[in-house]
Amino acid sequence: MDLVPLAVVVAAAVALAVSAVLGASSRIWRGRLETVEPARRVPWLLALLAAPPVTGGLTLGVALGPCVRAWALGLPDDCFSHGGPTYFFCLLHPAHASHTLWALAALCVLPLVVQGARVSLGLARLRRLAARLRMVASPTDDPEVWLVPGRAAFAMDWPRRGIYLGRDLRLRPALHDAILAHERAHVRRGDLGLRLVAWMLTALHAPGVGTRLEDALDLAIEQACDAEASGAVGDPLVVAEALLAVTRLDAPPPDKWLAAFGPHALEARVRALCDPPWCDGDPRARGRNAVALASLAFAVLVGLDRPLHDAVEAVVALLAN
Amino acid sequence: MPLPLLGELELAVLRYVWANGTVDAKAIHRDLGAPREITINTVQSTVERLHRKRLLIRERVSHAYQYAPALSREEFRARAVADVAGELRGAEGARVIAAFVELAARADGENIDRIASMIELARSRREGR
Numbered sequence: 001m002d003l004v005p006l007a008v009v010v011a012a013a014v015a016l017a018v019s020a021v022l023g024a025s026s027r028i029w030r031g032r033l034e035t036v037e038p039a040r041r042v043p044w045l046l047a048l049l050a051a052p053p054v055t056g057g058l059t060l061g062v063a064l065g066p067c068v069r070a071w072a073l074g075l076p077d078d079c080f081s082h083g084g085p086t087y088f089f090c091l092l093h094p095a096h097a098s099h100t101l102w103a104l105a106a107l108c109v110l111p112l113v114v115q116g117a118r119v120s121l122g123l124a125r126l127r128r129l130a131a132r133l134r135m136v137a138s139p140t141d142d143p144e145v146w147l148v149p150g151r152a153a154f155a156m157d158w159p160r161r162g163i164y165l166g167r168d169l170r171l172r173p174a175l176h177d178a179i180l181a182h183e184r185a186h187v188r189r190g191d192l193g194l195r196l197v198a199w200m201l202t203a204l205h206a207p208g209v210g211t212r213l214e215d216a217l218d219l220a221i222e223q224a225c226d227a228e229a230s231g232a233v234g235d236p237l238v239v240a241e242a243l244l245a246v247t248r249l250d251a252p253p254p255d256k257w258l259a260a261f262g263p264h265a266l267e268a269r270v271r272a273l274c275d276p277p278w279c280d281g282d283p284r285a286r287g288r289n290a291v292a293l294a295s296l297a298f299a300v301l302v303g304l305d306r307p308l309h310d311a312v313e314a315v316v317a318l319l320a321n
Numbered sequence: 322m323p324l325p326l327l328g329e330l331e332l333a334v335l336r337y338v339w340a341n342g343t344v345d346a347k348a349i350h351r352d353l354g355a356p357r358e359i360t361i362n363t364v365q366s367t368v369e370r371l372h373r374k375r376l377l378i379r380e381r382v383s384h385a386y387q388y389a390p391a392l393s394r395e396e397f398r399a400r401a402v403a404d405v406a407g408e409l410r411g412a413e414g415a416r417v418i419a420a421f422v423e424l425a426a427r428a429d430g431e432n433i434d435r436i437a438s439m440i441e442l443a444r445s446r447r448e449g450r
Contacts, residue, residue: 129408131326135401149402152409237447240440248433270436274443 002097005105006089010063010312011056012108015204018052023209030216037278038223045217046194049201049210056204058301063312065305067091089312115203119196123158130159137164144187145180151249155183157192171245174233178242181232185225194221219265223272230273240273323404324397325374330359330367335376335390335397343389345382 022029029048033041067090069075097105133156137146144163151166163183169176186192198217202210226243230236247266271277301308327335330353337353338344350364368388371377376397379386392400 125408128326129405132324132401132405132408134329135324135327135332136398136405148405149398150406150409154409237440237444240443244433244436244440267432267436267439270439274439 003091005097005101006312007060008105008108009101010315011053011060012105013056014059015052015056016206018055019205019209022048022051022213023206026209026212033216033220035277035279038220038227038272041220042194042217042224045213045220046198046201049198049205049213049217053201053204059308062301062305063089063308064091065302066309089309111203115200119200122196122199126156127159130156133164144184151246153179153183153246155186155192157187157190161187163187169246169249171242174238175242175245178229178233178239179246181229182225182239182242184232185228186221188228189221189224191221191225219268222265223269226269226273236273236276240270243270243273323407324400325376327371327374327376330357330363331371331374334364334367334371338377338388338390339394343387345385345387347385349388 033044036044071091133146133148137148140147144161146162146164147167148164149167151168153163153165153169155163163180165176165179165183169179171179195218198214202214204210205213226236226239229239229242233239243266333353334349337349341348346361346365346368349368350359350361353359354361354364368377368379368386372379372388376391377388378391379388381387390397
């Protein structure tokens with residue numbers, strides 16, 4: 001049990017360090033990903049969002065490596081030679097966690113708990129929204145599409161899958177089809193679930209970094225659906241016009257911060273539809289590069305198991321004494 | 322205060338009462354419950370719930386209650402629409418719906434004009450090709 005707070009602190013420290021590196025290198029990954037096709041950009045961004053917890057967990061596993069190896073092979077090292085007043089990072093001889101360590105661990109878990117609560121509240125709100133929509137929505141010929149009051153157009157995955165179109169969204173049929181195709185793409189791809197996962201993952205990042213990644217992911221998701229809608233209606237400029245038309249239906253916001261945030265995403269989407277900047281390399285080369293990079297990262301981590309183990313033990317000694 | 326949340330049967334009963342004026346549970350069961358194979362007890366508990374939610378008013382006539390709508394269809398609709406709008410803003414803030422254009426992402430006139438000219442330019446470039 002005493003190993004738990006230590007494990008949490010080690011994993012969180014590594015996660016924070018990885019996230020800080022991502023934050024510091026945001027110009028590089030942003031620049032590189034900007035030219036990647038949106039549908040392929042989404043998994044990359046998710047991977048970046050998941051990188052801190054995955055690396056944290058992996059580091060923890062690797063740091064425990066020497067001790068597990070010694071225990072499995074019955075070697076008189078690590079697990080068997082421990083003794084004396086020093087504490088060790090070991091499964092069999094866990095350090096006695098000090099109050100400081102427990103407090104640190106609690107501090108590391110806190111953002112996750114808070115984010116979990118926010119996600120739960122979001123889901124409860126969604127359930128309420130679905131119930132309220134049922135009170136005002138009218139069905140259409142398509143069982144997945146509902147008409148609702150107002151001028152919004154949106155999709156929901158849960159608790160009931162559906163596309164909701166505002167009755168006052170009076171647009172020419174081509175634009176209407178583009179909106180519908182875009183929302184269908186959201187539903188088909190399961191984007192809402194993806195967004196919730198991403199939202200949860202932001203809690204495991206350094207302040208500001210998760211939000212930056214999440215914004216980039218949101219844009220990639222929207223652009224991926226724009227691209228699917230372009231394919232469905234046969235003309236990306238129709239999708240761009242639909243975006244513009246829906247935006248025009250609403251008055252400018254009273255809040256300047258919202259105005260500053262909105263046009264950015266809108267402009268990026270329209271720009272991508274008018275003049276797509278995607279330049280795809282050879283997919284096989286990309287696959288090879290990804291495998292090589294992952295293997296290298298794994299080899300480095302495994303090669304570092306002894307220094308990692310020793311470093312953690314040094315920290316344990318500091319925290320426990 | 323937002324309207325209470327209603328289930329499908331509650332909504333159907335409310336619509337029936339709007340369409341038929343003052344009715345008793347027996348009539349509701351005959352026209353709504355029987356076709357759905359729902360017992361009169363279920364119908365009675367549904368109208369009771371609607372009464373508790375202050376959407377139906379009732380008056381005892383002889384041994385049975387007569388139910389009438391507490392809100393007109395228009396009043397109900399207006400309040401329901403306002404509730405949906407409120408929930409929508411919150412839901413998008415909580416990233417649980419995917420809006421075609423983010424509800425929070427509004428552009429000012431100048432930006433909209435610039436984006437419109439971007440589309441026009443792209444179209445004319447394509448047509449000129």
